[in-house]
Amino acid sequence: MTPSSAGNEPTDPVVARAAGDVVTAAPISFHGVGRAFGTGDAARLVLRDIDLEVAAGEIVAILGPSGCGKSTLLRIAGGLDTPSDGVVAIDGTVVAPFDARSAVGFQEPRLLPWRTIAGNVALGLPRGTARGAGRTHVSRLLELVGLADFAGHRPREVSGGMAQRASLARALARNPAVLLLDEPFGALDALTRLKMQDLLLDVHAAEPTTVLLVTHDVDEALQLADRVILLGNDEDRPGARIQQTIVVPGTRPRDRGSAELAELRGRLLDGLGIDRHGAARGVPTTTTIPHYPY
Amino acid sequence: MSKADAQQRSDAPRTATTPHTASVDREFAAPVTHDGLAIAAAGPLGPSGVDRPERLPGSGIGRQPVEASVPPASSGGRRRLVDRRWFRVVGGALIPVVLLITWQLVSTSGLVPVSMLPTPEMVWLAAVDLAERGLLGLYIAISTQRVFLGFAFGAALGLAFGAVVGLSKLGDILLSPTLGAVRAVPSLAWVPLLILWFGIAEDSKIILIAIGAFFPVYTIVAAALRHVDRQLLEAGRAFGLRGFALFTAVQLPAVVPSVISALRLALAQAWLFLVAAELIASSMGLGFLLVDSGNNGRIDRIFLAIIVLALLGKLTDSLVGLFERWAVKRWA
Numbered sequence: 001m002t003p004s005s006a007g008n009e010p011t012d013p014v015v016a017r018a019a020g021d022v023v024t025a026a027p028i029s030f031h032g033v034g035r036a037f038g039t040g041d042a043a044r045l046v047l048r049d050i051d052l053e054v055a056a057g058e059i060v061a062i063l064g065p066s067g068c069g070k071s072t073l074l075r076i077a078g079g080l081d082t083p084s085d086g087v088v089a090i091d092g093t094v095v096a097p098f099d100a101r102s103a104v105g106f107q108e109p110r111l112l113p114w115r116t117i118a119g120n121v122a123l124g125l126p127r128g129t130a131r132g133a134g135r136t137h138v139s140r141l142l143e144l145v146g147l148a149d150f151a152g153h154r155p156r157e158v159s160g161g162m163a164q165r166a167s168l169a170r171a172l173a174r175n176p177a178v179l180l181l182d183e184p185f186g187a188l189d190a191l192t193r194l195k196m197q198d199l200l201l202d203v204h205a206a207e208p209t210t211v212l213l214v215t216h217d218v219d220e221a222l223q224l225a226d227r228v229i230l231l232g233n234d235e236d237r238p239g240a241r242i243q244q245t246i247v248v249p250g251t252r253p254r255d256r257g258s259a260e261l262a263e264l265r266g267r268l269l270d271g272l273g274i275d276r277h278g279a280a281r282g283v284p285t286t287t288t289i290p291h292y293p294y
Numbered sequence: 295m296s297k298a299d300a301q302q303r304s305d306a307p308r309t310a311t312t313p314h315t316a317s318v319d320r321e322f323a324a325p326v327t328h329d330g331l332a333i334a335a336a337g338p339l340g341p342s343g344v345d346r347p348e349r350l351p352g353s354g355i356g357r358q359p360v361e362a363s364v365p366p367a368s369s370g371g372r373r374r375l376v377d378r379r380w381f382r383v384v385g386g387a388l389i390p391v392v393l394l395i396t397w398q399l400v401s402t403s404g405l406v407p408v409s410m411l412p413t414p415e416m417v418w419l420a421a422v423d424l425a426e427r428g429l430l431g432l433y434i435a436i437s438t439q440r441v442f443l444g445f446a447f448g449a450a451l452g453l454a455f456g457a458v459v460g461l462s463k464l465g466d467i468l469l470s471p472t473l474g475a476v477r478a479v480p481s482l483a484w485v486p487l488l489i490l491w492f493g494i495a496e497d498s499k500i501i502l503i504a505i506g507a508f509f510p511v512y513t514i515v516a517a518a519l520r521h522v523d524r525q526l527l528e529a530g531r532a533f534g535l536r537g538f539a540l541f542t543a544v545q546l547p548a549v550v551p552s553v554i555s556a557l558r559l560a561l562a563q564a565w566l567f568l569v570a571a572e573l574i575a576s577s578m579g580l581g582f583l584l585v586d587s588g589n590n591g592r593i594d595r596i597f598l599a600i601i602v603l604a605l606l607g608k609l610t611d612s613l614v615g616l617f618e619r620w621a622v623k624r625w626a
Contacts, residue, residue, distance in 0.1 A: 080531075080532060
């Protein structure tokens with residue numbers, strides 16, 4: 001692929017160039033997935049009856065209150081954990097432990113402190129990548145996430161946002177069919193988070209892989225996802241299941257201040273058990289100035 | 295990126311009524327004018343980030359957050375006194391020189407009889423005397439050889455067993471109770487057995503020194519490997535590393551500092567056990583010099599042996615320090 005000079009292209013040339021590698025996005029499906037920790041009387045049911053089909057190239061955000069099993073679901077999808085019930089399949093094949101078709105972006109950067117940023121990104125390259133090709137790929141990815149000048153730095157020498165970008169580049173280095181992101185921007189400040197969201201959208205536009213994104217941030221979910229899945233417990237029994245599925249209207253990048261999204265945000269917050277205040281006082285939510293950034 | 299910039303710019307002039315909002319506005323007012331990505335660098339600095347030098351790709355300033363947090367006064371080109379090499383050397387030599395002078399004054403003043411405290415000159419003459427007869431060099435050589443052999447065997451075995459116990463659950467279950475029990479035996483308790491089995495030749499001494507060097511290495515390495523950051527291990531596995539590749543990429547670099555300190559401890563133990571072994575049964579070596587001089591009342595030679603041991607111990611420790619520098623550069 002050559003750098004595009006078309007002005008109406010949504011991605012910048014750097015992003016387009018990095019898309020040179022063929023990524024085949026794959027669908028991922030969950031069938032009756034449940035997960036209980038512990039055995040016998042001490043068993044604690046965290047997830048139950050999760051049925052979800054994610055199309056190739058789709059971005060699905062998983063929302064839910066803290067401790068409801070969002071991360072567990074993602075870890076199961078990546079083969080970092082095994083479900084107690086049900087199966088998860090990527091492209092029709094059951095997910096293997098540490099499945100090579102998926103890549104995980106963890107909540108923490110989890111960079112190896114003794115390796116340079118470039119060395120850490122190289123860790124994500126598929127096993128058996130030729131040295132030269134790997135190096136080219138790594139430098140392209142570093143350019144993509146804006147870390148080209150920091151390739152030789154150690155993780156402790158860069159900021160948290162940069163480390164998180166390096167972590168994203170490492171996940172992308174794998175050319176994953178499914179990209180699993182576990183609150184990847186959760187630890188960042190609000191502004192850096194917005195930047196990272198835009199970066200993720202650029203990356204996705206260039207390499208349209210399937211993305212499962214766990215987040216606790218309603219706005220982030222609405223900004224990034226095609227669909228938002230709301231996880232939560234029923235009142236009378238343990239184990240979280242999918243409470244709501246919301247198809248987010250419009251195409252990305254979405255206007256962060258749109259009234260439509262504000263309404264969806266309200267619905268999702270309701271689902272999370274958060275009082276909207278505005279509606280409770282009879283003030284139409286849609287006319288208030290968007291709260292974001294808080 | 296530019297679209298997002300415009301978005302934030304449009305958000306920026308919101309009325310800054312609360313102090314919190316004000317700080318947020320200031321925080322991104324500056325970076326927005328630069329490369330859009332630079333704003334991410336302000337991430338962990340928090341609200342105080344405004345006062346710090348902004349990290350921009352390509353610009354040399356403020357590359358390391360650690361440096362950036364140092365007040366500019368001390369980072370302005372001139373190195374502090376404690377960072378200078380000559381100061382380190384002089385500072386380190388200060389106490390030995392003071393001790394030597396005190397020793398000289400006390401021993402020559404007659405406060406303490408020379409049969410209790412020889413003068414430095416007497417010790418020096420004893421050294422020259424032994425050196426001229428070729429004994430000092432021989433004793434140092436044989437003792438050093440014993441330490442190095444015992445240390446090499448003990449440390450190698452300690453690394454191997456520590457790796458097995460630290461990396462494999464099965465190895466831990468099978469080996470650690472037994473090794474724990476063996477460790478509980480005071481190492482000098484092996485001496486009679488070793489002498490019975492191996493005689494008083496080199497073998498028994500080297501084995502005793504190896505026992506002394508083995509346990510610090512084994513204990514520290516096993517514990518360090520067991521406590522390698524699980525999150526990093528999981529990340530390594532998630533990116534397809536397993537077995538030996540996982541070991542060289544994650545576990546080994548993570549434990550290098552522990553291995554080095556284990557080796558340092560083991561080396562000190564090796565010298566300790568050398569003297570123990572040579573005190574008990576030997577015909578040469580620094581331990582023999584100690585016990586022989588004790589029997590003959592040659593206090594000058596006792597002092598000589600102690601000083602030589604101190605110098606040799608420090609010297610070998612410095613060698614491990616050199617190895618540490620190399621290993622940290624190579625692995626960690």
